[in-house]
Amino acid sequence: MCPTDDLKRALGSVADAERPVADPAADLARARSAASARTRRRLRLGLTGATTAVVLCVGAALVLDRAPSDPGTATSVPDAPSSGVRLVAERFEATPYTFDLTPEGWSVQAQRPAAVTIAPDDGSTSSSPDDFAGKLVILFDGNRPSGRQLEHEGRLFWVSGDSGYTALATRTRDDEPAGVVRIQYPDGAGWDLDSMVAFLASVHVGPGARQGLG
Amino acid sequence: MRDDERSTRRATEFVAFTHAHRADLVRTAALLCAGDEAFAEDVVQTTLTRLYLSWPRVRRADSPLAYARRSLTHVFIDEARRAHRRRETTMAEPADALGTEPAAADADPALREAMLAALASLGPRQRAVVVLRHWHDLDVAETARVLGCSTGTVKSQNARALAHLRTHLGALDPTLEVS
Structure with a gap:
């Protein structure tokens, strides 16, 4: 027997195991569900073909324009978040940003000096990192934070939102580049405010970060 | 429409x-x-x-x-x-995961077990090279296109992977050739 046949036979011993036959209808149902979720997210955001610049501006505008700030009424956020998306205590890098928590089932799609895009792994969102619909976006800029104020582990956070998205902002730590780090996340994707505050609090802004123009 | x-x-x-x-x-x-x-x-x-x-x-x-x-x-x-x-x-042992999976009727269980262990010991990209080149019979250029790497990388990954498989499978059956 020739060597190629030997290797193919060995590979075939693994590949050709007997398996139950799957019903294509189940695959179709999953695919349609993912397509519906994508459509809903796009409709909520009012985007069918989003661009980076437009969404960055919208995200920042949401943060700046919504609910008036009330520094005197800061409320406390519980330390233990609970939501549909599970945060795992595992550090990951998206240079120049570092995260102490990892959202299970979501992955970094793009990292830039002024923004990081994190998308769900289920394939329900665009593979283009410039399309932010249905994804988390972490932004860094110098604009004044505004919105409802919360306190978590001694830091202040500002929350605002509209059009199916919530935006959360906090000032960077003393040993980080000065500015405001923000996160914009889609409502209805399994996130809640407590987990998102914990997630944003876990962001470390590295020296390579550059403020965006939001 | x-x-x-x-x-x-x-x-x-x-x-x-x-x-x-x-x-x-x-x-x-x-x-x-x-x-x-x-x-x-x-x-x-x-x-x-x-x-x-x-x-x-x-x-x-x-x-x-x-x-x-x-x-x-x-x-x-x-x-x-x-x-x-x-x-x-x-997975403690890669083969353990397959223990409950029935193999094809005419498959050689020892060969299958050795192949599973050999594949599991390769890195994901090396495994992909082996599968694309030797299971799907893609040429080097097409494999490089699929994996988004150079043809040189495919060649070197393939050579290393085959050497590894040769070691694993050769121990099972000295007459079995992998190249």
């Missing part, structure tokens, strides 16, 4: 494609995942969902199956390198 007609056409084509090629994708995924059947099924399901979401591209492809295999390879590599995914650590 109206939206509902378009949707029905997409669904019909998708089901026909899945009916015809799902088993092929599962076999490829089983090799890529070194016999971890649950992981392989996850990879196939994710791939099929992605294919449905970009069905017009699948339809336009010269070979929809080749397009699907390429997508499957990308999904596998993406999944394998996710920092929070630690599937390998959940």
Whole structure:
């Protein structure tokens, strides 16, 4: 027997195991569900073909324009978040940003000096990192934070939102580049405010970060 | 064409494609995942969902199956390198995971077990090179295109992977040749 046949036979011993036959209808149902979720997210955001610049501006505008700030009424956020998306205590890098928590089932799609895009792994969102619909976006800029104020582990956070998205902002730590780090996340994707505050609090802004123009 | 007609056409084509090629994708995924059947099924399901979401591209492809295999390879590599995914650590012995999976009637169980162990000891990209080159018979250039790397990288990964497989499988059967 020739060597190629030997290797193919060995590979075939693994590949050709007997398996139950799957019903294509189940695959179709999953695919349609993912397509519906994508459509809903796009409709909520009012985007069918989003661009980076437009969404960055919208995200920042949401943060700046919504609910008036009330520094005197800061409320406390519980330390233990609970939501549909599970945060795992595992550090990951998206240079120049570092995260102490990892959202299970979501992955970094793009990292830039002024923004990081994190998308769900289920394939329900665009593979283009410039399309932010249905994804988390972490932004860094110098604009004044505004919105409802919360306190978590001694830091202040500002929350605002509209059009199916919530935006959360906090000032960077003393040993980080000065500015405001923000996160914009889609409502209805399994996130809640407590987990998102914990997630944003876990962001470390590295020296390579550059403020965006939001 | 109206939206509902378009949707029905997409669904019909998708089901026909899945009916015809799902088993092929599962076999490829089983090799890529070194016999971890649950992981392989996850990879196939994710791939099929992605294919449905970009069905017009699948339809336009010269070979929809080749397009699907390429997508499957990308999904596998993406999944394998996710920092929070630690599937390998959940398996004490790669062959154990297959212990309950019935092999093909005419398969050599010892060869299968050795091949599983050998594949599991390769890195994800080396495994992908072996599967693409020696299971799907893609040439070096096409393998490089699928993996998004140079032909030199494919050659060197392939050489290292084959040397590794030779060591594992040669111990099982000295007459078995891998090249």
